[in-house]
Amino acid sequence: MIEGADARAVATASSEAEACFDRTRAKVGLVLAPLALIGLLLLPMPGLSPAAHRVTAIAGMTVVLWISEAIPLAISALLAPTLAVVLDVAPAQQVFAPFAHPLIFLFIGGFMLAQALSVHGFDRRAALWLMTRKFVRGSPARSMIVVALTAFGFSMWINNTATTAMMIPIAVGLCTSIRKLCPPDPETLAKQRRFEEGMLITLACAASIGGLCTPIGTAANMIAVAELDHFVGIRIDFLQWMTYAVPVSVVSLLAMLVLARRRWPPALDYVEGLTDSVQRELDALGPMSCAERRAVCVFGVALIGWLAPSLLRLSLGEDALATAWAQRALPEGVVAMIAATLLFVIPAEPRTRDGDRPALMTWTRAATIDWGTVFLLGGGLALGGLATDTGLARAIGTAVDAWLGESAPPLLVLLVVTALVIYMTELVSNTATVSMLLPIIIPLGVQAGGDPVALVLTATFAASFAFMLPVSTPPNAIAYGTGLVRLPTMVSFGARLNLVGLLVLIAAGAWLLPAIRSL
Structure with missing residues (x-):
C-alpha cells in the first residue's frame, strides 16, 4: 500500500x-x-x-x-x-427555439434552489446530522453506508458534483478520525487504507446513482423527458419519472453497497468516539439560521409544485378541473422559476437596525450556477430536434434496425443499446452521450416493436453508470483527487459495478419499467 x-x-x-x-x-x-x-x-x-x-x-x-x-x-x-x-x-x-424549452428553465431554477441551500449551509448541516444518528454509532462499516446514502439522497436534488464536493471533506474527516484510533500495526493500517479508498469510491458512485431519481438530478434526465415529448408525444411528469427511476436507482445502490462491503471490510468493527467527532462539527455550526429555514421552505414549495399535478391526478382523477388546471399551469419549469424568484424576494434574515434586508439569493450568487450545462442541454435539444425534423434520426434508426436484423428481439436491442451507452459514457459526459444517441434510440425502439419509453429510460439511466475512470464523472474525479484512491482500485471496482449495473438495467428495461407503465 x-x-x-x-x-x-x-x-x-x-x-x-x-x-x-x-x-x-x-x-x-x-x-x-x-x-x-x-x-x-x-x-x-x-x-x-x-x-x-x-x-x-x-x-x-x-x-x-x-x-x-x-x-x-x-x-x-x-x-x-x-x-x-x-x-x-x-x-x-x-x-434556437430549444434553448427556450421549459426544461431549460427547470434546470436553471433547480440550480438556483440548490445554490441557495448550499450558500446558507443547510446541505452540510443535514449531512452532518445524518452522520450522528444512532445507526452509525462507532461503526466504520455503517458510516460508509450512511455516507453513501447521504450522497445518494442529496444528488436527487442537487448536482452530483456539488454533492460530492460537499461530502468529500466529511468522508475524509471520518477516515482520518478512524485512522487515528487504529492500532499502529502495519496490517491494520493497510486494511484501513483500503477501507478509505472504498468509502470515497462508494461516495462518488452513490452520487452518480442518486442523480437518476428525479428529472433535475442530471441534465441527461431532462433531455430524455424532452426527446420523448418531441419524438413520440409522451410527456413524463415529475412523479412519473420518480416512479420509474427510484426503484432502479435503489436496487443499483444496494448492489453497489453489497459489492463495496465485500470488497472493503473495515479495519475495526467499532471505533470509540467516532460519532462524537462528527457531532462536534455539527455543534460548531450552531442552531439553524433563519436563512436556512427560509431556503428550505422555498425548496419545499418547489417540491410541492412539482408533485402537485401527479398527486391531483391520482387523488381526483384525470378529468378533474383541478388536475387539468395543474397540468396546464404548473409545468416543472414554471414551478422552478416561481421558486427561484421567491429566493430573490424573501429576505434571508429579519430586518436589521439599519433597515437592510438582503434576500436569500443575490444575482451575484445566482450568476455562478453552471450555465455551461444549461447551454449544453439546449444544444443537445437543438441537435436532436434537427435530426428529427430532417428525417436523419429515422434513417439512422432504420439502418441500425437493418444491421440488427428485422427479427431482432426487443431484448437484444435493449442489451446492445444499454451496453453501448454504459461504456461510451466512461469517456464522454452523460449529457453529451444522451444528446448524441437518443435521436437514434427512440426510432430504433419504435421499429423494434418494443416499448420506446422503457428503452429510452434504460439508456438514460445507463448514461449515469460511469464508474471506472476518474475522467468518467466529476464525482469520480473529485474522489480520485484526494490522493487516497488508486486508479487500479477505481477501475477494478468500476468494471464490476458496470457489469452489475448492466444486469440491473436490462432487467428493469425488459420487465420492471413496462410493468410500471402498464399499471
Missing part, C-alpha cells in the same frame, strides 16, 4: 499524465472536427435529404468536439445550431 508522501506523488504523477493526455486529445480534436465536418459534407449519402446530410456533418463534428473536449462542451453545443443556420438547414428562429 502506498502511503503519505508516496501516495501524493503517485496522484500528482497520474494527474500530470492525465493532463498531458487531455492536451493531446484536444489538439487531435481541433484537427479532426473540421475534417469530420468537411468530409461528411463531401461524402455521398444517398437516401438522405440535403438538410439531413448537412445535419449529419454537423453532428459528426460535434461528436468529435464532445469526445475530444477541444473546446468547452457548452461552446460545442452552441456551435452546432449556429452552423445549422449558416448551412441553411433551418432558420435561426427554429434552430
Whole structure:
C-alpha cells in the first residue's frame, strides 16, 4: 500500500499524465472536427435529404468536439445550431427555439434552489446530522453506508458534483478520525487504507446513482423527458419519472453497497468516539439560521409544485378541473422559476437596525450556477430536434434496425443499446452521450416493436453508470483527487459495478419499467 508522501506523488504523477493526455486529445480534436465536418459534407449519402446530410456533418463534428473536449462542451453545443443556420438547414428562429424549452428553465431554477441551500449551509448541516444518528454509532462499516446514502439522497436534488464536493471533506474527516484510533500495526493500517479508498469510491458512485431519481438530478434526465415529448408525444411528469427511476436507482445502490462491503471490510468493527467527532462539527455550526429555514421552505414549495399535478391526478382523477388546471399551469419549469424568484424576494434574515434586508439569493450568487450545462442541454435539444425534423434520426434508426436484423428481439436491442451507452459514457459526459444517441434510440425502439419509453429510460439511466475512470464523472474525479484512491482500485471496482449495473438495467428495461407503465 502506498502511503503519505508516496501516495501524493503517485496522484500528482497520474494527474500530470492525465493532463498531458487531455492536451493531446484536444489538439487531435481541433484537427479532426473540421475534417469530420468537411468530409461528411463531401461524402455521398444517398437516401438522405440535403438538410439531413448537412445535419449529419454537423453532428459528426460535434461528436468529435464532445469526445475530444477541444473546446468547452457548452461552446460545442452552441456551435452546432449556429452552423445549422449558416448551412441553411433551418432558420435561426427554429434552430434556437430549444434553448427556450421549459426544461431549460427547470434546470436553471433547480440550480438556483440548490445554490441557495448550499450558500446558507443547510446541505452540510443535514449531512452532518445524518452522520450522528444512532445507526452509525462507532461503526466504520455503517458510516460508509450512511455516507453513501447521504450522497445518494442529496444528488436527487442537487448536482452530483456539488454533492460530492460537499461530502468529500466529511468522508475524509471520518477516515482520518478512524485512522487515528487504529492500532499502529502495519496490517491494520493497510486494511484501513483500503477501507478509505472504498468509502470515497462508494461516495462518488452513490452520487452518480442518486442523480437518476428525479428529472433535475442530471441534465441527461431532462433531455430524455424532452426527446420523448418531441419524438413520440409522451410527456413524463415529475412523479412519473420518480416512479420509474427510484426503484432502479435503489436496487443499483444496494448492489453497489453489497459489492463495496465485500470488497472493503473495515479495519475495526467499532471505533470509540467516532460519532462524537462528527457531532462536534455539527455543534460548531450552531442552531439553524433563519436563512436556512427560509431556503428550505422555498425548496419545499418547489417540491410541492412539482408533485402537485401527479398527486391531483391520482387523488381526483384525470378529468378533474383541478388536475387539468395543474397540468396546464404548473409545468416543472414554471414551478422552478416561481421558486427561484421567491429566493430573490424573501429576505434571508429579519430586518436589521439599519433597515437592510438582503434576500436569500443575490444575482451575484445566482450568476455562478453552471450555465455551461444549461447551454449544453439546449444544444443537445437543438441537435436532436434537427435530426428529427430532417428525417436523419429515422434513417439512422432504420439502418441500425437493418444491421440488427428485422427479427431482432426487443431484448437484444435493449442489451446492445444499454451496453453501448454504459461504456461510451466512461469517456464522454452523460449529457453529451444522451444528446448524441437518443435521436437514434427512440426510432430504433419504435421499429423494434418494443416499448420506446422503457428503452429510452434504460439508456438514460445507463448514461449515469460511469464508474471506472476518474475522467468518467466529476464525482469520480473529485474522489480520485484526494490522493487516497488508486486508479487500479477505481477501475477494478468500476468494471464490476458496470457489469452489475448492466444486469440491473436490462432487467428493469425488459420487465420492471413496462410493468410500471402498464399499471
